[in-house]
Amino acid sequence: MKRLAIAGLILASAMGASARAGDVELSKTTIKAADGSEVPVEVAQPAGKGPFPPVLFIHAKRGIDENEEKHIAELAGQGFLVVMPDWQSGRMIERWPSEHNPETEMDVEAGLDYLKSLPNACKMPIGIVGQSRGPYYAIRLAAKRGKDIAAIVSYYGHMQNPNAPEPDQLFRIAPEVMQITTPMLFLIGDDDFELRRMNGGRAFYALWDRGVPVEWQEYPMARRAFDFRADQSPEEKIATRHARERAKNWLAKWMKLTPEMRCK
Numbered sequence: 001m002k003r004l005a006i007a008g009l010i011l012a013s014a015m016g017a018s019a020r021a022g023d024v025e026l027s028k029t030t031i032k033a034a035d036g037s038e039v040p041v042e043v044a045q046p047a048g049k050g051p052f053p054p055v056l057f058i059h060a061k062r063g064i065d066e067n068e069e070k071h072i073a074e075l076a077g078q079g080f081l082v083v084m085p086d087w088q089s090g091r092m093i094e095r096w097p098s099e100h101n102p103e104t105e106m107d108v109e110a111g112l113d114y115l116k117s118l119p120n121a122c123k124m125p126i127g128i129v130g131q132s133r134g135p136y137y138a139i140r141l142a143a144k145r146g147k148d149i150a151a152i153v154s155y156y157g158h159m160q161n162p163n164a165p166e167p168d169q170l171f172r173i174a175p176e177v178m179q180i181t182t183p184m185l186f187l188i189g190d191d192d193f194e195l196r197r198m199n200g201g202r203a204f205y206a207l208w209d210r211g212v213p214v215e216w217q218e219y220p221m222a223r224r225a226f227d228f229r230a231d232q233s234p235e236e237k238i239a240t241r242h243a244r245e246r247a248k249n250w251l252a253k254w255m256k257l258t259p260e261m262r263c264k
Helices: 002-015 066-077 104-117 134-148 166-171 194-209 234-254
Strands: 018-021 024-032 038-046 054-058 081-085 126-131 149-155 184-191 214-223
Touching: 024 066, 024 104, 038 066, 038 104, 054 066, 054 104, 054 134, 066 081, 066 126, 066 234, 081 104, 104 126, 104 134, 126 134, 126 234, 134 149, 149 234, 166 194, 184 194, 184 234, 194 214, 214 234
Parallel strands: 054 081, 054 126, 126 149, 149 184, 184 214
Antiparallel strands: 018 024, 024 038, 038 081
16 A cells, blocks of 8 residues: 555656645545555645645545635645545545445545655654544544544534434444544534534543543534535634634644644
8 A cells, every 4th residue: 555655646746736725735646445446635735844744634425626625725734744535536426425335434544544655744643634424434444543543623523324224313323432532623513403413412422421532612603514615604704714723723732743733
């Protein structure tokens, strides 16, 4: 996997598949999952000389568009080296899939391996930022490879297997919540779906009760996907800025970064 990842980076450079957005360099490449499937990957790198603290961004089931690319560019602007694997298009999964495809977890894990292999990534446990379905992938990955993950930021995340039966969706959380010890920050609007808030709330209490570092930030007057809605209210725009800062501070704390957002 490491050889494939480095080869992918060289290929991207050779093909000129990169662009600069302000002080952030954005690039695209393709890596391989464990089953040989191709995984499109986008990378956002800060300006200046590395190494940089590594962050894996796991997108929502809506797929990737300019909103996700803007988000990873913002993270890179804060000082993180960000890798975003596309767990949909490589497997020809349409946007907004209702069911969870377990094979796509290999794509996300390939993104983790790729991120850790990059020469300009600090050699340390990574941070994860996930949106919507993304945090479900994050807790699955943390249950499997907890030593590789320093912290998780969950934007209105799913805390139950989308394939689970209705009683589990309504009254239970994913079993991985009871297995992980990774610090987690929950970010959600108070006008998000009730089920999303309920499952997230149960996960918060379950983690806290076991002594796992966890915090819950709920934004007043903020709806589902408050941070990238086309019709953002003034309050949601402020909530977005606040959430980005909270996420940055959470990752910096548990990744043990310096005040300059550098690896110690």
